[in-house]
Amino acid sequence: MQSVDRAVSVLEFLALHGEMGITELAAELGVHKSTAFRLVSVLDSRGLVEQTGDRGKYRLGFGIVRLAGATAAQMDLSRESRPVCERLAAQVGETVNVAILDEGYAINVSQVRGSATVATINWVGQRTPLHATSSGKVLLANQPAPLREELMARPLTMYTPRTITDPGLLRAELDAALVAGWASTGDELEIGLNAVAVPIRGMDGNVVAALSVSGPSYRLTTDRFAEVARLAADGAKEISHRIGHTG
């Protein structure tokens, strides 16, 4: 993939010099100027490079900033939450996940298995339904009302007989979660799987993720939920602080 490698070099040179012409780039790359031009043209058409106002000079484009925006936020969250998740998993002995809201699903961005965990599903990268997971409920509950209603207008798929499929019941569950500051699920995604989740807040105080503890219902019993939620809330507060929340 020589041409891809060269394209990356184009980006690096532009980052270093700010603006460059095609002939200059060709010299630095050690290629013919027509090759340099074509490399830059592709990057230009995709927004990673853009032409400055005059005479064909090129510089890095806004597309790079956009990509970085996606990267930095997520790297911050995964990185900053890691030690907290590890500590919580050790405390509670169950699996700990961090999830974000993405395209109507709760996407798990990190996971730490608890010491009691033998064989648990790897949730990282997986989309889970908002209405049937504790993380999903926290994320749903903390969205502005119009978005919440929009997300809930989708079919509430039944996964088990315990799954909440009635919008009215779900709405009440979410309101209770807001009051309590945590949400839970019991046998709603899978029989025998329980979970508790709390919100993680970003710089502006909005809920940007959910921290959840999940385990088999014979170990993570409902009478433990409140205590687990309290431990998780302590962890979530620390993560929130680490990613910039000052409340």
Place this chain on the structure above:
Amino acid sequence: MQSVDRAVSVLEFLALHGEMGITELAAELGVHKSTAFRLVSVLDSRGLVEQTGDRGKYRLGFGIVRLAGATAAQMDLSRESRPVCERLAAQVGETVNVAILDEGYAINVSQVRGSATVATINWVGQRTPLHATSSGKVLLANQPAPLREELMARPLTMYTPRTITDPGLLRAELDAALVAGWASTGDELEIGLNAVAVPIRGMDGNVVAALSVSGPSYRLTTDRFAEVARLAADGAKEISHRIGHTG
């Protein structure tokens, strides 16, 4: 440049989904998984993509953030300085430039021609010598002493008989510029070219750029320097404020 276009698509998909496996990327790109793997491998080797901890999942890498850092700062400066430069050029009737310090040169990152300007050199993207330009003197004067001395240790090329080539004289000139809050050149880069420059400060109060006004010596006479400097300083203060300086 099909493969470069595909590589950009890889970055976009990862920005959208956060983490993806090779097989998943191959499906989205519509290519064989060996092709997807090779695309990702090149990007990985250059830091634009990185492997997450487990099972070959990939996500955007820190190299993207680094590239964006170079972009965003410069885009901010060019964008935020534009209206101020236009106003100043209209006020003074001469050419206005913004320059940054890069690899021992003053690099012009934007330029607005004044109404009296007939045919002036396009300085954007061009490297100009620090010691023989007003922007260069401002940038030099406002660097920490070790860097200043290092930059001045290079040969001070003579461009005209008026160019300052003696380090002692240049040092005195820079000290005076610090006291006055502006620097100037008279026939030092080119016979018949005069200029005045003032510092632009960033978020942390450091000088990050210079705002200069240049014109032919028959119009931009030395007795106008102080007034032009005052107008430029007003503009620079506004630019500084726009890019985050709160002093």
Place this chain on the structure above:
DNA sequence: ACGACGAGTTGTGCTATACGCAACTGGAGG
């Protein structure tokens, strides 16, 4: 005005690099 120069841009034939097939490796689960 014209011509020279140099930067960016476009067309085209050739071949080297990118592509997909197929096999391999390793981990998870039954």
Place this chain on the structure above:
DNA sequence: CCTCCAGTTGCGTATAGCACAACTCGTCGT
């Protein structure tokens, strides 16, 4: 143990990338 599936590697082929050469356009000097 075997099966499955995801990631990774080897290799032959053809297509995409490359450089040459020509074109376009703007600037500058006469």
